[in-house]
Amino acid sequence: MTAERTPETYECAAATGTEPESVLLPGHDVPLGRYTTVRRLLPQWPRRMVGAWCFVDHFGPDDVRGRPGMQVPPHPHTGLQTVTWLVEGEILHRDSLGNAQTIVPGQLNLMTAGHGIAHSEQSPPEHPAVMHGLQLWVALPEEARHGEPRFEHHAALPSLRDGDVTVTVVVGELGPARSPALVHTPLLGAEVVFHGPGRHRLPVDPAFETAVLVMSGAARVADVPLSPGALLYLGQGRSDLVLEADAPARLFLLGGEPFEEPLVMWWNFVGRSHEEIVRARADWMRDAGFDADGGHPTRFGTVGSCDEGPLPAPEMPTVRLKARDRHGRVHT
Template sequence: MERTESLPAHTRAPGEATVDPGSVLLPGHDVPLGRFTTVRRLLPHRRRRMIGAWCFVDHFGPDDVAERPGMEVPPHPHTGLQTVTWLLDGEIVHRDSLGNVQPIRPGQLNVMTSGHGIAHSERSPATRPPLMHGVQLWVALPDPARAAAAGFAHHAELPAWRDGDLDVTLLAGEFGGERSPAVTHTPLVGAQLTARGATPARLPLRRDFEYGLLAMSGSAEVGDVPLEPGALLHLGVGRESLTLTATPGSRLLLLGGTPFEEPLVMWWNFVGRSHEEIVAAREEWTAGTARFGTVVDDAAAPLPAPALPTTRLKARTRHGDVLR
């Protein structure tokens, strides 16, 4: 999935609420993705750039694609990250420059590790379900994983269990004594929580993790804070548990991880550490070098890289502070 705009200025937005010390309710903003899809971008945000190593959260749909093309994102590059794709409804076909052609459907997980460089496309198939709804996430890769070879994995089965009035599906990392088969490079967790009833649920958390909670459908309350689709509740470190109440049928996404301390430069589809790294990646993508390869089974023209800003790109901490 393509990142198309620069980070907004570090200012407080209307409707942005502080929940308690260390927690912030972050509203998303709409961003066009390709010609036919609009996503709600929740991370990076002016006030919180990351949740653990999770550095990018897009929530899309539910969209009626019965008479529309659905997702149409042509070949584009990535460096320094993993893409994690999770669907609630619909179907998308992933194609990449390693030769993978992989449909993904609800309950399945695609994890693409860019390493030093990869290219991929994401498209709705010609014959598809009428609704499209899901999330795509980026995970920042630490040294030395970000310089390693690219890879891709499709997980058709994931750990799933019932905990009181919640159904839990573990996408990534460890939670509730279970471990996801998805390969990760820093301590983190990603889990879908589906409410069966309205009984309050208490989730055990790790004190060394920071967490975020996204309502993908339905609604929830964390303490006395309402959470609706379109906002992300960012929770600070030091919590041992989280109590939430959700309307029956609500589907929530819990993200967490140890704070990622390596400063990042995020620009377009690249995650690096310096202005020079980003410039080099852009030049190699524009030149069509072997670093990114060619996406198989996709004849569309690759997305051109946008022009670089007139000022140097600067590394930022996970809090958004610029390193000089």
């Protein structure tokens, strides 16, 4: 996902002093395609990443009865993994490797872009009445980001039950539960569902940065009230996390070892320099058929059986894109 036509350039202000105990980061609405608006929770100016998680969009719950639902035409990615997690609805993923995979709630689509891939995400013509979920990106480290693209679909994921609380491990491991998803840095993504009022103490790795968002309902996380539309960043050094809810609620936990490599994020590309982004854009415009020089698709390939044509890349910004670390400090 995430193929907005006027992408933001994420250049965070440099951090000073020590990490705060916790920071509540309100999201902001971003139109995605013609029919969907998402709440963008990462990246933000005060907080660029959580571990290798570098991008979080929360969409819905939206009533899509009589509407197209999600319709994101073919678009490219480099240097990242996309994680799609649905609570309600149905999305058909197609990619330039030839995969066509429908995802429904409780299943995981994980796409590894490597040096380049293209995909589309569309609600089928006959789709459920409500669409609700998350789209997340994971930055690939240097040793993995030039590799071959890959797609995984996991129809079943491990879960833990504690009274009226269910924890599903989407990525990484939590206690005895380990996700089958292949990632390239120490990482955790887990859904926590309160089926009724309750309190749950969740073990976390103190070496990890940790953050929590609420998808539905309301909760208290480390004594901080949290509702949909914001991300609570909790820093490092915690060995557990107390979650509480007075009624049914659905949360998502993010964690990971701090990602130290400076990144350039622009449109759908994650790279390390301005020149890399320029090259990726030019390759996509050629492969998608927008450039006059033509030629056969090479880097990104084509997405077959998609009703919509590929998205053109936006024009490059007039300023030079700068690589920044997770604190927002510029690296040259």
